[in-house]
């Protein structure tokens with residue numbers, strides 16, 4: 001008796017695919033290319049997690065299907081390998097991070113191969129390979145040359161007890177992840193990238209791509225473009241303009257006080273005139289301890305200090321109003337100062353209530369019961385020449401007015417900030433800049449790239465917050481590329497986001513030494529047709545890489561404005577206890593165990609069958625067993641196969657329907673329903689007890705993307721020509737998608753007593769005749785007279801008897 005032994009089958013096919021480079025893509029202009037992409041992993045010491053195969057299998061399914069449809073598919077994989085965990089592990093265990101990385105990659109790669117992904121391994125990239133980061137450095141230099149990289153004093157997270165600069169992910173609830181001490185900020189001169197210069201295009205070009213709506217929305221909110229005005233208020237009896245940013249210039253007659261950020265420079269300028277300067281200073285210290293995020297929380301209790309000794313003049317009505325400092329106004333947004341309109345802004349309203357400031361409504365909504373705050377529909381009142389206008393009209397009129405009187409101007413603001421691009425760490429790409437006393441910052445000569453990380457014994461963090469590279473004289477000391485005099489290298493390294501900002505370009509030509517990728521490869525393969533990844537990458541990685549791509553487009557390096565034509569996202573796989581998998585909860589499932597105990601095809605099938613691809617789904621061992629059982633049945637289907645090169649009549653319609661459904665579902669992330677329909681077809685085949693070779697062949701091809709090893713094996717065993725991966729995807733016959741006959745429920749006095757097989761468009765007489773011949777119906781009519789017939793063709797037949 002044949003027995004399903006996935007371990008043997010799977011190893012055999014994986015070896016074949018490897019040796020024959022079955023999934024290698026080469027440029028072929030006669031073929032349509034298809035470029036699916038999944039986020040390359042960080043090769044951690046823990047190895048692959050069952051979360052990884054979910055998106056990898058999903059796009060593997062699409063990749064395999066498209067190949068069978070004749071497309072030239074490039075489905076690459078690589079390693080996003082710079083980063084903290086490796087560095088920390090290396091420091092702790094005294095192994096060089098490059099060795100740790102190499103070992104982890106080997107492990108990850110073996111795991112991926114054991115799951116049978118059809119990755120084109122000839123395209124593999126590794127962000128820590130000097131031949132790769134040479135080009136990451138090259139891109140940085142181009143950014144610098146185009147004025148998009150600059151140095152600025154920025155705070156870094158600093159642990160005063162470990163004496164070390166921390167990455168954001170090492171700060172948990174304001175405390176150092178290692179020792180638990182309160183994290184403070186240390187100001188450091190850091191490299192910044194001007195992503196803000198691309199803010200408008202990053203929003204506007206979203207119209208040209210096919211991203212899930214929630215991804216577009218998140219990106220737009222993150223960039224946070226708002227349209228408003230900057231308006232100058234003056235200080236009473238002083239020659240000073242206090243500039244505010246407002247999105248609601250229409251409400252200016254309702255501005256009853258002003259608020260400036262505790263860090264506002266005006267405070268220093270007028271310190272001699274502020275009578276309660278001690279209170280102000282105390283409040284400044286209090287505000288310093290909070291993050292911007294905490295400060296802008298709506299629910300936060302409002303605090304503040306009113307300045308004694310200076311006040312402001314509302315430029316529109318000439319009224320004198322007080323100035324407060326409060327931490328709900330951030331120095332980093334707009335102008336760091338606001339006009340407060342408590343009647344129409346929630347935070348101003350709370351503040352005014354707490355400190356008893358006047359509240360003057362300036363918009364009438366015609367509904368007294370509406371809350372007074374946050375109203376932007378209605379008619380202006382208490383507003384002199386704006387009275388009677390709509391909010392929109394009043395906004396425009398006020399902007400016109402302030403521009404005319406030179407009191408301010410229209411202004412667009414963004415929440416997005418420039419990207420802090422320096423890390424004081426060893427395990428990252430060295431920033432290829434040199435400081436010369438005479439010439440300032442100078443980029444390294446391009447022919448000297450890559451600037452390699454020095455291979456040294458100690459790459460431990462320093463106790464002065466500088467990068468470990470700063471302690472390596474041979475690295476630091478160099479000469480100025482302009483004058484040749486002694487100069488010093490930048491010792492900060494790039495953040496982990498650098499290498500992943502352009503990896504999809506390198507995949508198209510990973511070994512090119514002359515360029516980041518050849519023009520021919522980029523012209524042929526890019527843009528990525530379909531990029532799937534986690535929602536957690538929407539506002540960082542996805543935005544960063546769109547920014548780099550647009551820049552590369554501007555300097556003529558890439559042929560398209562956008563890197564990814566389509567973006568989808570998947571849900572997380574939870575533990576069996578419905579909690580996030582974590583070592584401490586003991587609910588982690590290791591994919592290696594599933595592959596060993598059930599086989600890779602079962603793992604793949606289960607991860608696709610687990611539920612809606614976009615939603616989170618809890619792991620279930622029962623579910624795994626169910627999928628294994630299903631594949632065993634497929635394996636045994638072989639015993640039912642008889643000769644025949646057409647579909648079996650009884651299931652011909654169902655087969656055509658299944659081809660259609662599976663083909664569509666694989667393309668629209670509905671893997672679970674695709675598999676469900678394959679299960680239904682299998683059951684029907686088992687019910688009729690024998691199938692033709694043609695039935696079998698179609699079944700194997702449809703299932704192949706999900707269970708590639710099993711289907712290849714059966715293909716070979718039955719003796720179909722070549723390998724399954726060389727055949728073509730089946731098409732369905734439009735005219736054979738619907739049954740001519742249907743199952744019609746028949747009621748007697750309103751109760752269903754039987755179903756009858758009947759032509760879809762049969763008339764009433766025919767339906768009644770067939771029903772009357774049914775034994776169950778006969779029994780229920782029991783010789784009584786049918787006095788009324790209700791017949792809805794295709795739906796129901798009801799016989800009323802008495």
Ligand code: ANZ
Pocket residue numbers: 226245246247248251328329330331332333334335336337338339340341343344345374375413
């Ligand atoms: C008066 C006003 C009246 C406002 C009203 C809103 C409603 P977005 O849309 O997020 O750009 N604001 C300006 N600068 C600020 C800062 N540095 N910190 C905190 N808040 C600041 O929000 C712009 C609005 O947020 C501005 O418009 C200002 O309050 C406030 F009925 O001005 B508004």
